[in-house]
Amino acid sequence: MLKFIVRRLLAMIPVVLAVTFVVFTMMYMTPGDPTNTILGNEWTEAASAKLKTELGLDQPFLVQFFNYTINLVQGDFGMSYITRAPVGDQLMARFPNTLKVVAGAMLFCVGVGVPIGVFSGVKPYSVFSNLTMVVGLLGVSLPIFWLGLLLILLFSVELGWLPSSGIDGFASLILPSLALGSNYMANIMRTTRSSMLEVIRQDYIRTAKAKGVNARNVIMKHALQNAMMPTVTVIGMNIGALLGGVVLTETVFSIPGTGRLLVEAINKRDTPTVLGCLVIMAVCVAVSNLLVDIVYAYLDPRIKAQYGGGRGE
Amino acid sequence: MKKNLVISLLLVLVLTATMVGGCGSSSKKDASTTPASINAPKLAPSTTKAEPGAKLDENITVVQQLDMVSFDPINTSDLSNRYIITNIYSYLFAQDEYLNNVPELVKSFKRINDSTWQFEIYKGVKTHDGKVLTTDDVVYSLQRTQKGTAIGALFKPVDKISKIDDSTIQITTFGPYPALPTALTHVACGIVPKEYAEKAEATKDWSNPIGTGRYKFKSRLIGDSVVMERFDGYFNQEDKALNKSLTFKIIPEGSARTIAVETKKADINVVFDTVDYNRVVANANLQLWEHPSQTVWHLGYDNTNTNFSNKLVRQAINYAIDRKAVMEVGHNGHGTVVFNNATFAPTVLGAVNNPANKYSYDPEKAKALMKEAGVSGFDTEIIVFRDEAERAAVLIQSYLKVIGINASVKRIENAVFAQTIQAHKAPMFITSWGCYWDPDMFLARRFTTAGIGGVNRVWYQNPALDVLIDKARTISFDNNPRAEVYGEIQKFMAEEAPEADLYVNTMYALANKDLKGIEINVEMPHNYHKLHY
Numbered sequence: 001m002l003k004f005i006v007r008r009l010l011a012m013i014p015v016v017l018a019v020t021f022v023v024f025t026m027m028y029m030t031p032g033d034p035t036n037t038i039l040g041n042e043w044t045e046a047a048s049a050k051l052k053t054e055l056g057l058d059q060p061f062l063v064q065f066f067n068y069t070i071n072l073v074q075g076d077f078g079m080s081y082i083t084r085a086p087v088g089d090q091l092m093a094r095f096p097n098t099l100k101v102v103a104g105a106m107l108f109c110v111g112v113g114v115p116i117g118v119f120s121g122v123k124p125y126s127v128f129s130n131l132t133m134v135v136g137l138l139g140v141s142l143p144i145f146w147l148g149l150l151l152i153l154l155f156s157v158e159l160g161w162l163p164s165s166g167i168d169g170f171a172s173l174i175l176p177s178l179a180l181g182s183n184y185m186a187n188i189m190r191t192t193r194s195s196m197l198e199v200i201r202q203d204y205i206r207t208a209k210a211k212g213v214n215a216r217n218v219i220m221k222h223a224l225q226n227a228m229m230p231t232v233t234v235i236g237m238n239i240g241a242l243l244g245g246v247v248l249t250e251t252v253f254s255i256p257g258t259g260r261l262l263v264e265a266i267n268k269r270d271t272p273t274v275l276g277c278l279v280i281m282a283v284c285v286a287v288s289n290l291l292v293d294i295v296y297a298y299l300d301p302r303i304k305a306q307y308g309g310g311r312g313e
Numbered sequence: 314m315k316k317n318l319v320i321s322l323l324l325v326l327v328l329t330a331t332m333v334g335g336c337g338s339s340s341k342k343d344a345s346t347t348p349a350s351i352n353a354p355k356l357a358p359s360t361t362k363a364e365p366g367a368k369l370d371e372n373i374t375v376v377q378q379l380d381m382v383s384f385d386p387i388n389t390s391d392l393s394n395r396y397i398i399t400n401i402y403s404y405l406f407a408q409d410e411y412l413n414n415v416p417e418l419v420k421s422f423k424r425i426n427d428s429t430w431q432f433e434i435y436k437g438v439k440t441h442d443g444k445v446l447t448t449d450d451v452v453y454s455l456q457r458t459q460k461g462t463a464i465g466a467l468f469k470p471v472d473k474i475s476k477i478d479d480s481t482i483q484i485t486t487f488g489p490y491p492a493l494p495t496a497l498t499h500v501a502c503g504i505v506p507k508e509y510a511e512k513a514e515a516t517k518d519w520s521n522p523i524g525t526g527r528y529k530f531k532s533r534l535i536g537d538s539v540v541m542e543r544f545d546g547y548f549n550q551e552d553k554a555l556n557k558s559l560t561f562k563i564i565p566e567g568s569a570r571t572i573a574v575e576t577k578k579a580d581i582n583v584v585f586d587t588v589d590y591n592r593v594v595a596n597a598n599l600q601l602w603e604h605p606s607q608t609v610w611h612l613g614y615d616n617t618n619t620n621f622s623n624k625l626v627r628q629a630i631n632y633a634i635d636r637k638a639v640m641e642v643g644h645n646g647h648g649t650v651v652f653n654n655a656t657f658a659p660t661v662l663g664a665v666n667n668p669a670n671k672y673s674y675d676p677e678k679a680k681a682l683m684k685e686a687g688v689s690g691f692d693t694e695i696i697v698f699r700d701e702a703e704r705a706a707v708l709i710q711s712y713l714k715v716i717g718i719n720a721s722v723k724r725i726e727n728a729v730f731a732q733t734i735q736a737h738k739a740p741m742f743i744t745s746w747g748c749y750w751d752p753d754m755f756l757a758r759r760f761t762t763a764g765i766g767g768v769n770r771v772w773y774q775n776p777a778l779d780v781l782i783d784k785a786r787t788i789s790f791d792n793n794p795r796a797e798v799y800g801e802i803q804k805f806m807a808e809e810a811p812e813a814d815l816y817v818n819t820m821y822a823l824a825n826k827d828l829k830g831i832e833i834n835v836e837m838p839h840n841y842h843k844l845h846y
Contacts, residue, residue, distance in 0.1 A: 032728030040390055041746075042465025043731050044767040051462055083383050084517065093535040149568060156576055164572045165564055166537065254564040256380075256536025269728045 001297065001304065005290065012286045019282040020072060020275060024065050027271040033057070034081040037268040055081050068275065077279075078272035080265075087276040090261060095280055097167045098257035101249060102242045104177030105184070110235060112181075113188030120189070121196025121227070122219060129193075136186035144245060148179035148252035165254035172253075180249040184238045191234045195227040202226075228299055236292030240285040354594070354603040354821065357833040359410045361843050363555050367829065368846045370557040375841055376570045378584040380536050380563045384522035385513065386454075386503030387461030395500040396583070396837055397539055397561050401441075402503030402524035403548075405432060405451070406494050410834040411660050412607065413750040414494040417549075418451070418504060418525075420480075424790065427489040428472070433481050439546040440506050441529045448476045453507040455484070455497075464501040466758045466767070471496075489787045491795065492751040527554045527842045538562050554842040555830060571823060574599060580828050583838040585821035587645045593823055600831075602822045605649055607658035607748040607835035610640075610701070612709060613812040614741045617772045620693055621740070625686035627810035631672045632679035633712045640816040643705035648818040655806040656759060658748045658817050660835060662792055663799025668807040679716045690717025695741040698727045702743040705815070709743070734770045742770065745818075747836055752799050753786050760811065773811035781805060 034055070035048040052058045056067070071078055077087035120129040155175060156164035163172045199205065200223050208222045209215075247259030258277045265273035297304035363369060379393035386402060388394070399407075406414035416422070422432040438446040455474045458464055470490040477483050486493060496502075505513075509523040522530050525548065528541035539561040543554040562579055564570045567586025571593060573579040585593075585601070593599050612634070614621040621627055636650045649659060652667035659666055667673075683689070695706040706722040713720045720741060725733060733739045746768075748755055758764035760773050761782065785798035822831050822838035830843035 031732060032726060033732070034728070036728055036731040038389060039462055039465065041768050042390065042462060042467075044465070045735075046766075047462045047465060079517070082389075084385070084388060085383065085520070086517075089520075090535055152569065152572055157572055160576065164576055164578065165569055166562075166578075251565050252569060254537075254562075254566065254569055256534065256563065260565065261536065267726065267728060 001294075005294070008286075008290045008293070012283060015286055016279055016282055017069070019278060020069060021065065023275055023278050024068065024271065025061075027269065027274055028061055028064075030269070032269050034269040034271075037270075038082060057081075068272070072275075072279070077276040080273045081270045082265075082268050082273070087272045090273065091258065091276050091280055094256050094258045094261050097255050098243070098246055098250070098259055099284075100167065100173055101176050101180060101246055101255060101257060102239070104173045105181035105242055105246075105249075106235070106239065108177045108181035109185040109188050109238065113185040114192050114231060117189040117192025117231070118196055118219065118224060118227075120193040122200060124193070124197055132189065136189045139182035139186040142182060144179050144183060144248045145252055147182060148175070148249060151175045151179055152252070167255045167257075176249045176253045176255060179252065180242060180245060183245065184241060187234055187238065188231060192227065192231045195230045196223060199223045199227040225299055229296065232292055232295050232299065236289055239288040243281050243284060354601040357602040357604045357822065357831055357838075359832065361830045361832060363830070363843075363845055367555070369555050371846050372558045372560065373556045373581070373828075373841065373844045374560045374562055374579040375844075376562045376564045376573050376579040376582045376584075378563070378565055378567075378570070381539060381561070384519040384530070386505065387458055387463050387501045388519075390463045390500055392837060396839060396841075398503060398522070399500065399526070400528040400541055400559060400841065401522050401526045401530055402505060403438070403526050404502055404504065405434075405497045408498045408834060408839070410604070410832070411750040412495070412498065412748075412835055414498050418446075422494070425483075427787075428486045430484045430486075430493060431477060431481055432484070435548055436480055438525050438548040440509075440525050441523045441544060441546075442506075442509070444506065444508075446504065446506065446525050448479055448482050450507045451482050451504055452476045453510065454504045455482075455502060457505075457510065458499075458501045461501060464496070464499050466763070467492075467496040467499055467754060468501075489790070490753075491786065491790050491792075492749075492753040495749060495751050495754060528559060531558070536563060552842075555845040556842070559841055559844075574823050574825060577825065581822055581824040581831065581838065581841075581844065583822055585823045587647050587821070589823075590645065590647070598826050600824050600826050600828070602824070602831050602833060602838075603647075604820045604833035604835065605658075605660065606817050606820045607660055607750070608745045609651060609653070609656045609658050609748060609814050609817055610643060610648075610705065610743065610745045611656060611812050611814045612695075612741060612743050613739075613771045615737055615739060615772050616811050617737065618693075618740050620688075620691045623686045623688065624809060625682045626688055627813075628808075629679040629682035629686070629716055630713070630718070631810050631813045632675045632682065633716045634709055634813060634815070635674040635712065636815050637674075639705045639708055640818075642708045643701045644816070644818045647821075648816045650816045651814045653803060653807075653814040654810050654812055655752075655756065655803055656746045656748060656812070656814055657752065657799070657803055658835070660750070661748050662751055663796035663803075665800050665803045668800070668803040671807045676712070676715050683716050688717070690719065692719045692721075693740045695720050695722050695743060696725055696730070696733060696739040697722060697743050698725050698730050699744070701818075702745075706743050735766070737772075739770070743815075744770075752802075753782075753795075756782050756785075756802070760806070771811045773809070775809065778802070778805060778809075 035051045036043055038051060039047055056064060068078060080087050116132045120132050123129055152164045155162040162175055166172050205218060205223055208218050246257060247263050250257040250260040258280060262274060262277040377393060381394045381397045382389045382391055384398055386398060403418050405419045407417040409415045418434050420433045420435050422430060424430050434448055434451055440446055452474055459468050459471060470486045472485045472487050475483050504525065506523055513519045527544055527547045529544045531540040531542050533539045540558060542558045547553045564573055568589055570582045570584065571589040574582045593601055616622060640646055640648050640650060652672045657664040697703045697706045703724055710720045710722055758768050760769060761779050762774050781798060781802045785795050788794045788798055820833050820837060822833050824831055827846055828844060830845050832840045832843060
């Protein structure tokens with residue numbers, strides 16, 4: 001298992017390099033240049049040319065990419081074209097905030113989606129099950145932006161229970177987590193429900209019931225572990241989606257995170273900042289996929305054996 | 314099963330009805346029944362003083378849309394940066410409500426001849442790290458400004474900056490430059506102690522700024538907030554900060570900024586989104602202040618494009634547009650219509666609204682001019698990169714259609730706007746221009762060869778205009794004769810019509826009802842050091 005983990009960690013290096021190359025190329029080929037943003041109304045061709053020389057933007061593509069990559073390998077994300085400050089400083093200040101929001105949203109998704117999905121799968125034709133499906137549909141359909149503003153109006157303005165913006169303490173994470181997590185909670189709920197439906201019809205569940213195992217243990221000990229595999233897959237996929245969707249949440253709730261930073265950097269053509277954000281996000285997605293694979297191993301011993309080099313029988 | 318289906322459908326209907334009802338625009342109080350006197354916007358005063366009994370040790374939170382960029386004054390001229398760092402650094406001249414100059418570090422100044430100025434600096438100005446500002450610091454800062462790019466054309470006429478003695482510096486210019494004191498109000502002219510600036514440049518670390526301004530830097534959370542505390546050693550105790558500290562909170566979304574003030578998480582919102590206008594005027598716990606801006610929204614066209622090279626066509630466009638309706642659509646009606654063709658906001662030196670009373674909304678006159686020009690119509694494109702501009706463009710599209718011009722609207726990103734102009738791919742465009750009070754600071758670069766390749770986005774050149782602009786600069790250092798020449802320029806440009814100016818929008822400040830000391834200039838609320846309870 002340890003060998004498997006080390007192999008996967010080493011495999012992240014080519015992934016990060018590939019992401020860097022693709023993003024760098026895309027930013028290079030995209031029309032527009034950062035001198036437009038930096039100089040604003042003082043933009044002239046001469047001033048732009050001077051600034052490009054200062055920023056190294058007059059170098060050929062491969063030279064720029066090579067210089068960036070060499071620095072990246074040494075842990076240096078370079079200097080922002082706009083702020084002329086280290087990109088690493090911005091990332092260190094902002095990324096933990098994004099992680100908090102994503103973690104909060106994931107907690108909501110899993111904490112609400114899985115139990116409801118389990119119950120809905122066990123009692124598939126009940127009123128509660130139908131209601132949860134409707135709520136799930138609403139969660140998927142409501143735009144994060146709109147839902148976020150509604151939550152602010154209700155809980156911050158009308159009731160005054162929760163803060164409307166910022167990331168100062170646990171209370172400030174509740175509304176952003178709800179807004180961001182609603183979209184993805186439905187996926188988890190529906191996946192859990194359908195895999196529970198499939199699992200509780202299996203022979204070994206009938207056997208457990210016939211043996212006299214109580215209903216709670218039938219679900220929690222026998223059914224759930226087998227039903228969780230597809231759910232864990234969806235959770236892993238959702239982490240990447242959450243990192244992408246967090247920018248709207250950060251905008252509505254004024255959270256200084258990497259999602260907002262990324263969008264601002266793209267608009268300003270601040271390539272080092274764009275690369276820094278995307279490299280961090282790529283690493284996060286790779287790590288979360290690794291964690292999902294590790295969880296698989298604990299849910300299914302056959303998979304664990306495969307990781308260890310066995311045939312998994 | 315059937316019963317469950319029916320119940321589920323009913324639930325869906327109830328939920329949908331709740332959502333649709335929640336989407337309605339009702340507010341707690343209908344703005345139309347609220348007495349107009351209660352919270353209608355008030356015109357912001359130009360200066361305020363604390364009343365007896367005022368609380369002068371409060372912590373004030375200001376919300377704005379964008380984060381600052383850098384504490385290095387020469388890094389950028391972004392407004393979001395300017396209105397933060399001008400509290401940390403002092404300037405030779407500060408800006409008044411029209412962005413004209415008001416002495417700050419300058420005790421007195423004189424012009425030795427047409428191109429030589431001397432400025433006497435106050436002595437004993439303390440820095441935030443306990444030292445004393447010297448004229449060497451001032452000269453160093455301004456020389457740094459000169460080498461940087463942020464100030465651009467405003468410092469082009471500046472030749473040399475030198476120290477005369479321990480309290481006097483001298484600036485020489487290439488020829489007469491009456492606008493020099495106003496140029497020195499630019500954010501890039503912030504005075505930074507030389508020792509700190511050299512260290513910050515060497516380490517590329519400006520994160521702990523040292524200045525001589527009313528506030529000392531305390532802390533910054535990137536993307537979230539900047540906190541600064543009153544500097545009790547500020548050299549001008551008559552105009553020191555009336556609050557203990559300022560916190561600038563960054564909230565990108567417009568309604569969220571309004572909510573921050575409503576919920577008392579912030580004291581003042583300096584970038585008010587007019588979409589919340591009706592809601593805030595109905596709220597007795599808030600106050601809304603207004604001030605006309607000097608930001609002129611205009612429809613520009615590429616004067617080198619064959620379609621627009623005919624003056625009659627350009628004049629026809631000016632007659633074809635109902636500017637009031639465009640303002641309604643662009644800025645919800647919050648602004649003042651402008652009939653001008655040289656981006657003169659009404660409050661600018663020498664501004665004349667509708668020079669020679671030439672233009673009005675007259676589609677028949679527009680059609681007649683097109684006929685006289687021998688142009689039956691053509692296809693073209695309006696380039697925009699902002700929401701307000703896009704809304705205005707869609708309406709203008711319909712006005713142009715009446716006179717035979719089929720304009721499609723194309724939205725692009727801000728980052729490619731300059732290149733689009735450079736490549737002559739913006740036959741028409743809508744954008745804004747924020748004017749300084751002195752037209753010499755924008756006319757030449759907007760409408761002469763000096764601005765080609767820069768902000769002369771309409772590609773207009775005319776030797777006759779060059780002569781007039783030069784005359785306005787050199788006729789006198791007294792503004793009255795200069796204003797007359799600017800009047801002539803506007804009449805000239807009304808004939809030439811290189812662009813169609815539409816309106817200036819209104820600036821607002823939304824604040825807690827008890828907050829005092831609110832001042833707004835033609836760009837943004839400012840002078841946050843005056844905010845108090």
